[in-house]
Amino acid sequence: MELPTASRRKFLVAIANLGSTGWIAMNWPQIAYAAQHGGHSDANDAPPTRLNTLSPAEAADIEAIAGQIVPSGKTPGAKEARVIYFIDNALGSFFGAQLPSFRQGMAEFQGRFAKAHGGKPFAAASDAIQIAWLHDVDRTPFFMAVRRLTVLGLIALPKYGGNSDYAGWNLLGVENNHSWMPPFGFYDTDYPGFEPYPGTKPYTA
């Protein structure tokens, strides 16, 4: 076993206790270089700007449902995040296998709603009627699928269609950046360093 001397131990534990400033100062040149060359921006991937899978009537109803799942208000909701473009893109590509069952669920949803509301489409109903209706159906596989797609569309990268201008990330409080430096949050700001336990002898190389 390599056991360091007491003075060396003290120094090494101090190293292990590196606070934010020390760690950054020691590593910043390498970190900055690595981050610059990481190449993980999605800036070059333009999001879809047209609906290619859903019909206008389908898209209107899905967007209305998504708008009740994450409503607009003081902060952007699913509509402002253009979640419908994500859903349309997903069902036309990587979730394409789910499109037939999704459409079947949607047809049942639309048919039942129209029958109960004099042929009126869901998207044309008032917020109060939409919310009441969704409370009745929010355990159905179709609603669950729209909910899942809405959340994915809100938070996935904008290149997939939703999270327009990072509206979803802004809602969550997520900043759009590729690398970070400590302190990361409130509680690590004044961390005094790791204090060894009695009887232990922490040491580093």
Next chain:
Amino acid sequence: MARKTYRTSETVDFIVVGSGAAGGIVARELARAGNSVVVMEQGPRLASHEFEHDELKYRFLSGITNDPATSPQSFRSDPAQKAAPVAGRNPLTYAKVVGGSSSHFNANFWRLHEIDFIERSRLGAIAGADLVDWPITYAELEPYYTKVEWEVGVSGLAGASPFDPPRSKPYPMPPLPVKASGVLFERGARKLGLHPFPAPMAINSVEYKGRSPCIQCGLCGGFACEVEAKGSSVWTVIPEAEATGKCEVRANAYVFRIGMNKAGRATGVHYFDRDKKEQFQKARAVVVCANGSETPRLLLNSATGSFAQGLANSSGAVGKYLMFNKGGSAAARFDKPLNEYKGANVTRIMHDYYDSDPKRGFYGGGGFDARSGGPLTWGQSVPKGTPSWGPGFKEYLESYTYWMTVAGHGTSLAVETNRVDIDPELKDAWGVPAMRVTYKDHPDDIKHAEWQVERAVEIMGAAGASQIVPGEVGNTSGGVHLLGTCRMGNDPRTSVVDKYHRTHDVKNLFLCDGSSMVTSGRGQPTQTIEALAFRAGEFIAKFARANEI
């Protein structure tokens, strides 16, 4: 330097199947010993800049993992049931790129403790399980744990935990900067008289061996590291293996059967190339490091007339004793932002409850850490009592940066009926019989996970959380720690490989990955898999030199 290539007609010294945590190391050790080596990797080889910060792609669309659309698996919880594919996901998940699952792991590098190797002797038999001692001890593996830490690169603080097993050297790098979850976890645990400490991580905290320090992007688990700060074999040992001029890494090479001759010796491997064309590579010996799911599947799919139950399976143990690392957790909300999407995923862990304590009334032990998930994964579910849609759900989404998780990582007992075998009907996109997974938690694993949930709740309570959401403990239906399916042992009647990773039945066939593990450890198996790989590589090279393969 041009990379070495071999023709399929050449008989190379070794084929290593799999380029992950074990395969990369074994290949490097064999190549450095002067052997010609071909590493077969079923996935592509990607440059670091090709990995993206795309949570949808990597966590929901099988971006670099085994895709259920092309590589399906079936699952059942009871051997009496007919297994069926699970909608949208595979039960057993691993990364399918050069670097294997070391590309997308979280990089928690825990050594096993001395007790892990001798629990059967210490605790005795456990009803309904097949708990056995390892054929090696911690002391035998310790030099190789150290080798992992210095060769691959691990950051940490040696001696910080009163429960640390003996070690011959400190970590080569200091710990990563602590994040808010680590501070809160440490605060709560210390209040309870526990001993949290800086997490050992295979992530560079400083520049190491020419690789960058971590840029704290926050996307470790499930993602590959585009700045090469994570100790993935594709950035560490594989380039070193190739630098010998003796090793070829053959990407997009899907090995589906091991070739055998009438003398009972492996002759090479049958594989599909990138064009799905069948090829055969000749070799003097084969080392399978394909992970705890694909290694037994390959052996079982390699059945021949004289090995009707699969290769190296005279014990019947191939595919049996599948283990994960079951654990219990709790999420907690605090009054100020933590911003857990920033920074390496884990910065503090705790091993106070590592050992199994008979006084609890059940078998099980584990460690805890403070961690978080990416926003896309987090947003999929809500705590009990929180609306799943509408203004209340939106308010919950707005609280994302105020949350963290304390996760327990624990033992899973070896149970003979928990296994990987071959589905009688299901085939993959290459027409190769798919794997069937049978798994049901041992009752003690459930009890221990529930116990861990209670401890996680206590720690977050002591830390001052404003809301605590205890995790739900359900039946395990899959995992990423794929362990125990070709267990190591001295007795050919009950184990698949000996303590040097040579199969008991085929002299020139070796296996080394999570499948070799005899018990599950407590949650973070990769460092053990890599230590085993360094040890296996050293011994197999010795056997080759002595013409004993």
